[in-house]
Amino acid sequence: MSNIVLVTSAAGGTQGRTGRHVAEMLLERGAGVRAFVRQFDERSDRLKSLGADIIVGDFLDARSVDAAVKGVSSIYFAYPVQEGLADATAAMALAARSHGVSRLVNLVMYQSSLDAPTPRMRQNYLSEQVFEWAGVGPAHIRATVFYENVARLVAANLPAKGAIRLPLGDQNTRLPLIAAEDVSRVAVGLLTAPALTAGAAYPLIGSVISVRAIVETFARVLDRDTHYEEITDEQWRSEALARGWNAHAVEHLSSLWRSLRAASATAEAGRFSATDAIEKIGGAKPKTFEQFVRERGAELAQPPSAAGATA
Template identity: 80%
Template sequence: MTKPILVTSAAGGNQGRTGRHVSEMLLERGARVRAFVRQIDERSDRLKSLGAEIVVGDFLDARSVEQATRDVSAIYFAYPVQDGLADATAAMAFAARKHGVSRLVNLVMYQSSIDAPTPRMRQNYLSEQVFEWSSVGPLHLRATVFYENVARLVGAGMPAHGAIRLPLGNENTILPLISAEDVARIAVGLLTGPERAAGTAYPVIGSVISVKEIVGAFARVLNKDIHYEEITDEQWRSEVLARGWNAHAVEHLSSLWKSLRAASLSAEAARFAVTDTIEKIGGAKPKTFEQFVREQQSQLTAEPAAARGPGREARS
């Protein structure tokens, strides 16, 4: 019998839910999935009903991570945007090396380097180095901003103000985005496809659109009069912290907004381009932002205004 693939963050949180997508896609292909979850609930029950083996654990508990990696063929590692990445990386690297894992797909952010513009991106780069030192066959999937997170951020202002309220400069600011589903398709391709050189990085962008185009997509799909309202970094930070978002995520996003504003004022934004990795490895053309909004229309209109931010995502 073939060994299972370990999928972390399998239940799905509020930051794209790539672990859930990866689990479901693997199961559809007939692969064995060991779903690493924080707790048993309706989300884990659904995965179990689809055929996944459920393992309850915590990224920051090295013992549970070590137990989860026993006898697996590959690992999908996706740690949410919150504190603890260094400890979680060390625990997973230790466990994967101990059990002879030779393929690990590591989800990080598009700009991953020692001088990247946000603290989380710089942490991601160090995480990559740890996995490479551990000789566990890491492949780094560097994804840009998820559609899902843009939708959540947009939803925070629309009901109360009829506006998309973000500190993104003017409406011509360019954003590189991607669907979490497309990220998951690439991850599945890397987990199940031919052997690839360890340490290879795959930067992926699904669409490159302006704030104006984002506003237009929401207005068309929701049939509402929606406009963009630029706010300051301080206003945005104050509002999301008041909603309970964790400080780690807020610091990352605050730095990201500054970076995207700066890129749009220079030639840097011209470097953003849709990558062919989605189609070549993921096997499908990238989803457009408007496609995503149409698919999520009922949720976007039914859910309360961004009641939960990145701070509410589970650790596994």
């Protein structure tokens, strides 16, 4: 079998864009990359110019998944936060097993168990089990909330109102966060390691930061008045749906906000701390939240329509 990595979600979407990061990082290392995308466009053209083999397909079409997997040795599986994870997992597991794939790096969320606090996290756990039953050498990256998703949430109101409107309780609520780039570096480290323990899980937290510190970071970096407005779960849900967020993601995040508020109100919040796997496997210290905001400052200061388009 050739030494080619199939990278799913390679074009990049509105969340962390880890697939795009992983594809580009692997290509920089000279690795063979097959980029699984939904359509040909300027994003796939760029990957092709960097040396990727582009294949158009659909996670939920088992035949196109099978065609994408044929001839690869390893897979990066990153399914977006939307409906269809069970079907996508089954299709990928079947194709990977059929074609003798020996390594699959599976991106899920930090809490992955049957009693995890959100529906998506519980689905992630089932996805992990399917890949393990398939015997395709899975390793599970359990990443916490992306900086990019915080930026997307903030961009909705910050440019026009200077407000960070979220249902996170008071400003002492602490959030475990990570840069998608750091998650991607860990994924590349696992995909290119000489050996990998099948079934191993790698929890990833880059930093733990309070709502107050998030507000202060935006105010300092953007040099403008910034304040936090606590809103209700229902207000946030209505606003998110009105902006076009899919119902699956909204339900996941609504449950997540409740979980983080509850954790911060008890000693349970102490379980969140930065993890060393980012540096050990990814090869560099995790990016700080302030570094991220400085990199994305110009984008976050744009009017809501422009910021939403690039988040």
